[in-house]
Amino acid sequence: MRFNEWINLKLFQPVSAEMDGKNQYSTKTQQMIRLCVITQFFPPDYAATGQLVEELVKNLGFLGIDIEVFTSQPGYAFKTANAPGVEQFGRVRIQRSRTAQLWIGRIRGKAVNGILYTFRSALHLFRVRNRNNILLVTTAPPFLPLLGYLARLLFRIPYICVLYDLYPDIAIALGVLPKHHWLAKFWQNLNCRIWRNASGIVVLSPAMRRQILMSCPEISDKVSVIHSWSDPDWIVPIAKQENWFAWKHNLVTKFTVLYSGNLGRCHDMDTILAAAKELRDEAIQFVCIGSGAKRDQLIQEVKELGLDNFMFLPYQDKHVLPYSLTACDLSLVTVDERTENLVTPSKLYSALASERPIAAICCQDSYLRELIQEADCGVAFENGDSSGLSQFIRLLSRDRQLAERMGKSGRQYLRSHFTPKIISKQYLDVLRRAISSEDTRTVSQSHTD
Numbered sequence: 001m002r003f004n005e006w007i008n009l010k011l012f013q014p015v016s017a018e019m020d021g022k023n024q025y026s027t028k029t030q031q032m033i034r035l036c037v038i039t040q041f042f043p044p045d046y047a048a049t050g051q052l053v054e055e056l057v058k059n060l061g062f063l064g065i066d067i068e069v070f071t072s073q074p075g076y077a078f079k080t081a082n083a084p085g086v087e088q089f090g091r092v093r094i095q096r097s098r099t100a101q102l103w104i105g106r107i108r109g110k111a112v113n114g115i116l117y118t119f120r121s122a123l124h125l126f127r128v129r130n131r132n133n134i135l136l137v138t139t140a141p142p143f144l145p146l147l148g149y150l151a152r153l154l155f156r157i158p159y160i161c162v163l164y165d166l167y168p169d170i171a172i173a174l175g176v177l178p179k180h181h182w183l184a185k186f187w188q189n190l191n192c193r194i195w196r197n198a199s200g201i202v203v204l205s206p207a208m209r210r211q212i213l214m215s216c217p218e219i220s221d222k223v224s225v226i227h228s229w230s231d232p233d234w235i236v237p238i239a240k241q242e243n244w245f246a247w248k249h250n251l252v253t254k255f256t257v258l259y260s261g262n263l264g265r266c267h268d269m270d271t272i273l274a275a276a277k278e279l280r281d282e283a284i285q286f287v288c289i290g291s292g293a294k295r296d297q298l299i300q301e302v303k304e305l306g307l308d309n310f311m312f313l314p315y316q317d318k319h320v321l322p323y324s325l326t327a328c329d330l331s332l333v334t335v336d337e338r339t340e341n342l343v344t345p346s347k348l349y350s351a352l353a354s355e356r357p358i359a360a361i362c363c364q365d366s367y368l369r370e371l372i373q374e375a376d377c378g379v380a381f382e383n384g385d386s387s388g389l390s391q392f393i394r395l396l397s398r399d400r401q402l403a404e405r406m407g408k409s410g411r412q413y414l415r416s417h418f419t420p421k422i423i424s425k426q427y428l429d430v431l432r433r434a435i436s437s438e439d440t441r442t443v444s445q446s447h448t449d
Helices: 003-011 017-032 048-062 107-127 145-155 169-173 182-197 206-215 217-222 244-248 270-278 295-305 318-324 347-353 367-375 386-398 400-417 420-448
Strands: 034-038 066-071 086-089 092-096 134-138 159-163 200-203 223-225 255-260 284-289 310-313 330-334 358-361 378-381
Touching: 034 048, 034 107, 048 066, 048 092, 048 420, 066 107, 107 145, 134 145, 134 420, 145 159, 145 182, 159 420, 182 206, 182 217, 200 206, 200 217, 200 420, 206 217, 206 223, 217 223, 244 318, 255 347, 255 386, 270 284, 270 295, 270 330, 270 386, 284 386, 295 310, 330 347, 347 358, 347 367, 347 400, 358 367, 358 386, 367 378, 367 400, 378 386, 386 400
Parallel strands: 034 066, 034 134, 066 092, 134 159, 159 200, 200 223, 255 284, 255 330, 284 310, 330 358, 358 378
Antiparallel strands: 086 092
16 A cells, blocks of 8 residues: 555544544654654655555644655655655655765665765755754664764754664774774764664664673663564465466465565575575575675575576566565565674564564574564574575475464564554654753753753
8 A cells, every 4th residue: 555545544544532632642742842853765666664654644743743855766665766856645745865876786876876865865954954953864874873863963863763774893803894994983983972862773783782881881761672574464374376476486386485575695695595405406586686796696696506486576666565475375574693682573573463483594693582482473594504495495385374373473463563553653653752852951951051
């Protein structure tokens, strides 16, 4: 369902007495918070961060908050290179910059596009500096939180940082930037300054929280762990026999193992490939949906090994995801051991919603292992344990009742912990605390003066 269709559906729902009470609460909240969200990616981009922000702002809008989103023209969309410059949906106003998209898919191009977008965002903040009373900045691009610090310094606008990825830690872990390089030290020192002055910091996992507190322990009271999410009313279980996507790609009669999302440098694809090699003579199909830095290399390795049980498909349009994510019997989630604690795979949550068991490839002390164990929705394997992964795939292919039980358990866990409604209220609490803290600081300063 498109964003505007979703808005219209909600607007015309009947209002119950319970909802009326919620609306009174929302009205009070609306008077307190006028939020500006700065993020480079937003639909029609299919980047996961953009889709998460879209769902977040529309749910915050229904909680009574007026929101302005400043984003870029799409760089990762399917059928359009341009989106409307300004859109209004309910309480959410979306404005897109004219930033060019150069060398898409290459590191140099991403860096240049990110810098151009950041400059546009700075100009936008200057123009609307009196229109909002709190700012939310993401790490898309990684250096965007600097704008929050400058807005605080120049205009006294409080800001919240949402850290999707930790830089320069990722660049150091992947060997792109030496640990003791002056740029790495400068970036880390700048991060600490930005975090200290933030009114709130959101990270996506307990592991990420521990990581940032190692370099900046004095901000512990500001850091909130708020997971990503998936909408179980949008991603619903569909039997493969009734799934057109499974029929289209000849997956109905095969036990299908799915990896859907970014095939990037932070993801362990080697363990998956080794498992596919072990299972090459069995009725098991591996499917990779998506793109990223490792995709071409992985395709080449599959060709060299002559694997007929490994299929590659491009990113799917958003309306296809409820079908592509349920066209499998097992979902894969991976994190490269070098970047453990630095990234959080959002694909985990849509996999939970799909009511399919999950196999996670991660370190021994990964938060993924603890979450999957608590949800009782699958098994976690250490990086390189292709043999263990292969045995688990064989087990599920022979014991469909076990697979069904794990899938149902995972979906129930998602419904209890990681729905848009649950998560948006957690973000609302962070915003309210930030506004309250700012009001207290203002009163304190006035008394001092």
